[in-house]
Amino acid sequence: MNLDIGSLFEITINWLTEYGEGFFDFVAMVIESVVTGCYSALTFPHPWVAIGIFTALAYYTAKRGVAAFTLLGMALIFHMGLWTATMESLALVLTAVLIALVIGVPIGIWASKSDTVDHIARPILDFMQTLPAFVYLIPAVLFFRLGEVPGVIATLIFSLPPAVRLTSLGIRQVPSDMREAAISFGSTGSQILFKVELPVALPTIMAGINQTIMLALSMVVIAGMIGAGGLGNEVLKGITQLKIDLGFEAGISIVVLAIYLDRVTQALAKRATGR
Amino acid sequence: MEEKITVKGLYKIFGKAPHRAFPLLEKGHSKSEILQQTGCTVGIDNATFSVAPGETFVVMGLSGSGKSTIIRCLNRLIEPTAGEVWVDGENVLEASSKHLLALRRTKMSMVFQNFGLLPHRSVLKNVEYGLEVCGEDSANRTGKAMAALDLVGLVGYESSMPSELSGGMQQRVGLARALANSPEILLMDEAFSALDPLIRTQMQDELIDLQDRMRKTIVFITHDLDEALKLGDRIAIMKDGKIVQIGTPEDILTNPMDDYVRAFVQNVDKTRIITAGAIKRKAPAIVTPKDGPRVAIRHMEKHGMSFIFVIDHQRQLLGILTIEDALELEKTKQKDILLKVKQTDVYVGTEDTPISDLLPTAVSTKYPIVIQSSSGKFAGVVDRSSVLAEVQKCLERDNAPVPLNELAGTD
Numbered sequence: 203m204n205l206d207i208g209s210l211f212e213i214t215i216n217w218l219t220e221y222g223e224g225f226f227d228f229v230a231m232v233i234e235s236v237v238t239g240c241y242s243a244l245t246f247p248h249p250w251v252a253i254g255i256f257t258a259l260a261y262y263t264a265k266r267g268v269a270a271f272t273l274l275g276m277a278l279i280f281h282m283g284l285w286t287a288t289m290e291s292l293a294l295v296l297t298a299v300l301i302a303l304v305i306g307v308p309i310g311i312w313a314s315k316s317d318t319v320d321h322i323a324r325p326i327l328d329f330m331q332t333l334p335a336f337v338y339l340i341p342a343v344l345f346f347r348l349g350e351v352p353g354v355i356a357t358l359i360f361s362l363p364p365a366v367r368l369t370s371l372g373i374r375q376v377p378s379d380m381r382e383a384a385i386s387f388g389s390t391g392s393q394i395l396f397k398v399e400l401p402v403a404l405p406t407i408m409a410g411i412n413q414t415i416m417l418a419l420s421m422v423v424i425a426g427m428i429g430a431g432g433l434g435n436e437v438l439k440g441i442t443q444l445k446i447d448l449g450f451e452a453g454i455s456i457v458v459l460a461i462y463l464d465r466v467t468q469a470l471a472k473r474a475t476g477r
Numbered sequence: 478m479e480e481k482i483t484v485k486g487l488y489k490i491f492g493k494a495p496h497r498a499f500p501l502l503e504k505g506h507s508k509s510e511i512l513q514q515t516g517c518t519v520g521i522d523n524a525t526f527s528v529a530p531g532e533t534f535v536v537m538g539l540s541g542s543g544k545s546t547i548i549r550c551l552n553r554l555i556e557p558t559a560g561e562v563w564v565d566g567e568n569v570l571e572a573s574s575k576h577l578l579a580l581r582r583t584k585m586s587m588v589f590q591n592f593g594l595l596p597h598r599s600v601l602k603n604v605e606y607g608l609e610v611c612g613e614d615s616a617n618r619t620g621k622a623m624a625a626l627d628l629v630g631l632v633g634y635e636s637s638m639p640s641e642l643s644g645g646m647q648q649r650v651g652l653a654r655a656l657a658n659s660p661e662i663l664l665m666d667e668a669f670s671a672l673d674p675l676i677r678t679q680m681q682d683e684l685i686d687l688q689d690r691m692r693k694t695i696v697f698i699t700h701d702l703d704e705a706l707k708l709g710d711r712i713a714i715m716k717d718g719k720i721v722q723i724g725t726p727e728d729i730l731t732n733p734m735d736d737y738v739r740a741f742v743q744n745v746d747k748t749r750i751i752t753a754g755a756i757k758r759k760a761p762a763i764v765t766p767k768d769g770p771r772v773a774i775r776h777m778e779k780h781g782m783s784f785i786f787v788i789d790h791q792r793q794l795l796g797i798l799t800i801e802d803a804l805e806l807e808k809t810k811q812k813d814i815l816l817k818v819k820q821t822d823v824y825v826g827t828e829d830t831p832i833s834d835l836l837p838t839a840v841s842t843k844y845p846i847v848i849q850s851s852s853g854k855f856a857g858v859v860d861r862s863s864v865l866a867e868v869q870k871c872l873e874r875d876n877a878p879v880p881l882n883e884l885a886g887t888d
Contacts, residue, residue: 382554383593387607387658388582397610401597 215341222345230351233297237350240293249285253277260462264469271465275458282451284436288459291432294350294425295418295463298357302414306362307407310369311395320370327363335360335424343428353421353430361417368410372403408471415467419460433459479566480527481662481694482534482551487524487560489546489718492517495558508717520546521557522718530661531692537705538715544698547715548664551696552585553577564662582611585662586655590670592647594639600626600650601635607658625657626650628687645676652684665697669704681707702741706730706750714738726750746833747871753835754828756867757848757857760786766795766815770806773798773814784844787818792854794847796820825849828856832867839864 244252253276261269279288313320338359342352376399384398400407426434433452440449490498498517501510508519521543528534538544549555551562553569562569564584572580586607594603604622613621626632629649639647648668655663669677681704688695699705705712706726713723714737722734730747733739762776763786773785777800785803787795795818802817824838824846838846845860 377591377593379589379591379593380595382549383587383589383595383654384606384610385554386552386581386585386587386664387610387654388578388580389610390578393610397606398595402595404597 215344218341219344226345230346233301233351233354234349236297236300237293237354240296241290244289244293245286249280252289253280256462260466263473264465268462268465268469272462275462279455279458282455284433284452284455287431287433287436287452288455291422291434291456292459294353294357294430294432295415295422295459298354298361298418298421299411299415301354301358302362302365302418303411305358306365306410306414307369310366310407310410311373311400313366313370314373314399323366323370327366330359331363335421339424339428348429350430352428353425353434356428357418357421357425360421361414364410364413364417366410368413369403369407372406372410373399375406376402404474405471408467408474412464412467412471415463416460419456419463422456479530480563481530481532481565482696483527483561483563484547484551485525485561485563487521487547487550487562488558489520489543489550489555490517490558491520499558519543519718520555521550524560524715524718524720526713526720526723528694528696530694532710533688533695533697533708535697535699535705535709535712536715537699537702537709537712539700541717542715543718544700544715545666546718548587548666548696548698551662551664552581552587554587582607583658584660585664586658586660587664587666588648588651588655588668590667592639592644592651592671594647594650594654596639598639599635600631600637600639600642603639603650604635604653604657606654611658621659622653622657625653628656629653629683643676644672645680648672648680661694663693663695665695667698667700670699670701677704684708702745706745714741727752727755748833748836748868749831751832751867751871752828753826753830753832753846753848753859754856756832756863757828757859758863760845760855760858762786763788763855764798764814765790766813768814769812770798770803770814773803774800774807777803786847786855786858787814788855794823794825794849794855797823797844823847826859827851832864832871835859835864836868 247255253273256276257269257273260272279285309319309323313323335356339352339356342355346352346355380398380402381394384394389397422432423434423437426432426436426438429435433456436452437449437456439445440447440452488499488502490502492498492515494515495517498511498515498519501514502519502522506514508522511517511519524543524547526534536544536547546555550557550560551564551569557570560570564580569577569580595606598606601619601622604625605618608618608621623632623635626635629652631646631649631653634642634646639650642650648671651668669680672680685708695708697705697708699708706729709726711723711725712729714721714729716737722729722738724732727750729738730742730745730750733742761780761782764773764776765788767790777783777785783800785798787798789795795815797820798814798818802819803814806812806814806817822843824842824844826835826838826846826848828848828850830848835846839859839861842861845858847858848856850856
């Protein structure tokens with residue numbers, strides 16, 4: 203006898219679409235307002251001003267070389283006429299990362315404290331990371347319709363795991379004598395967490411955030427397929443309309459964005475380690 | 478005096494089924510049998526001891542003997558399976574979690590083998606940690622932390638990060654952090670074991686100095702017998718979770734309870750541990766200046782001696798009077814023996830002088846060595862024969878030369 207898992211999944215999804223509508227609408231509203239907020243903030247200043255701010259940020263966190271790269275790369279994006287699309291993608295990535303951290307870091311902390319939670323979370327995270335994105339794109343569209351919101355959800359599913367995993371790992375790796383010292387001086391549980399565990403685990407947590415951002419960026423094109431817009435949309439246009447130049451330009455923009463975000467977050471992580 | 482810490486019948490069994498291991502333990506099964514039958518590891522097996530206020534109590538044992546477990550049971554970093562831990566007349570094991578926090582914050586602090594410093598905090602912020610979790614305000618905190626840093630000689634390093642300091646200095650920070658709360662009890666878990674030998678000796682000396690000034694109650698864990706003998710007022714020796722023997726360093730060295738302890742102490746140079754105070758005896762006769770030469774001569778004749786020690790009414794040593802000088806004083810009808818009291822050739826030691834240091838003097842001196850108490854009073858004498866006898870006793874004689882005839886006779 204064949205166990206029909208596929209149809210079971212389908213039934214569940216259908217049931218959720220029918221009865222979970224209110225909930226999904228609420229989630230959609232929250233996500234949409236965050237994305238819009240990010241987008242407005244990013245496009246509010248003139249592109250040159252924004253480029254200046256990005257460059258200054260790179261200069262103060264990372265090295266001069268990164269700042270120079272930022273200036274040139276972003277200027278190139280602006281020159282190619284992809285500034286708005288890039289900012290749309292950035293807003294989407296930032297929203298997904300923000301939500302991933304808000305959800306992922308507390309779960310990571312919980313998983314570090316409880317082996318049961320860790321055992322439950324581990325296979326779910328594996329599932330989230332390895333399930334082909336297209337499989338959950340369909341239910342995401344069913345729940346949230348086309349647009350940015352399912353894009354954020356799909357990105358979130360793919361990029362959340364490292365935030366959980368590395369937070370948990372970082373806290374578990376806090377040397378036991380530091381924890382014992384904290385307990386022996388009469389620290390409460392939350393004092394241990396905030397004064398010892400999180401600060402000591404910060405470099406590892408920062409590495410997790412960096413991974414989350416990188417994974418989120420890698421979903422830009424796939425998110426574009428369900429109407430999330432941005433650079434993903436431009437790449438898809440390039441593919442479907444055989445506009446090699448447009449596809450290439452949008453691709454380069456994604457790379458520039460990726461390198462920028464990676465270097466800046468890595469520099470921040472390094473700063474957390476070097477204290 | 479009221480004991481500061483009392484531990485009664487303490488047990489710690491690690492593993493999933495301590496209730497199954499416990500009866501076996503009481504029946505006298507060994508640690509490995511219990512591990513085989515129940516999968517539980519016996520950490521501490523019926524430990525009982527007490528520590529007096531101001532005492533340095535050393536728990537010594539090899540790794541796996543349960544010494545680190547025992548110290549963690551005192552502040553409940555490890556929850557004991559059974560037993561009682563009393564600190565200042567209250568049972569720590571029955572304290573509520575709130576009370577336990579207060580106990581850890583005010584009464585006892587711990588120093589760790591690997592320091593346990595927080596890498597993201599400066600030296601000062603590390604030392605402030607204990608005060609910070611109590612909710613002390615920042616000005617008070619800094620004041621107390623600076624005072625603690627001053628005690629350990631680290632003023633000037635307060636803004637350094639722990640990673641910038643050497644091991645010895647890091648452990649000073651650990652010590653300062655423990656002292657900042659001004660606890661009555663210091664728990665030191667192999668505090669100096671991670672340091673290299675030179676720095677370790679230096680830190681031991683400094684701890685002895687600090688202890689002279691502060692008189693804390695210290696429980697010190699070590700695997701190093703020399704360290705135990707140097708620091709401990711009393712030492713507990715542990716093996717397989719049991720306390721094998723408790724006693725002063727001299728007790729342990731001179732009366733090892735069993736072969737385990739004997740094996741431990743056999744390589745120790747006992748002549749460095751046994752002190753003059755232990756082998757001194759009363760001088761057979763002493764005189765004070767108000768006794769005349771005639772009294773002195775009578776004393777000497779009675780005890781068959783050719784000299785006599787002269788002390789003042791506060792029992793301070795003035796010198797020595799020989800029989801010849803006493804006779805001459807009597808002949809010239811002089812009453813004041815101070816005229817002939819001499820101080821050359823008279824050697825003075827303290828009760829803490831180890832007999833290894835007495836030996837060279839004892840062999841060459843004409844007169845017994847005078848032993849003074851810490852307040853400088855005449856406490857007794859040590860003569861050549863008693864030093865030699867003690868050295869003889871201390872030496873390991875397993876491989877002493879054997880007379881040839883005995884060797885031949887055993888054939």
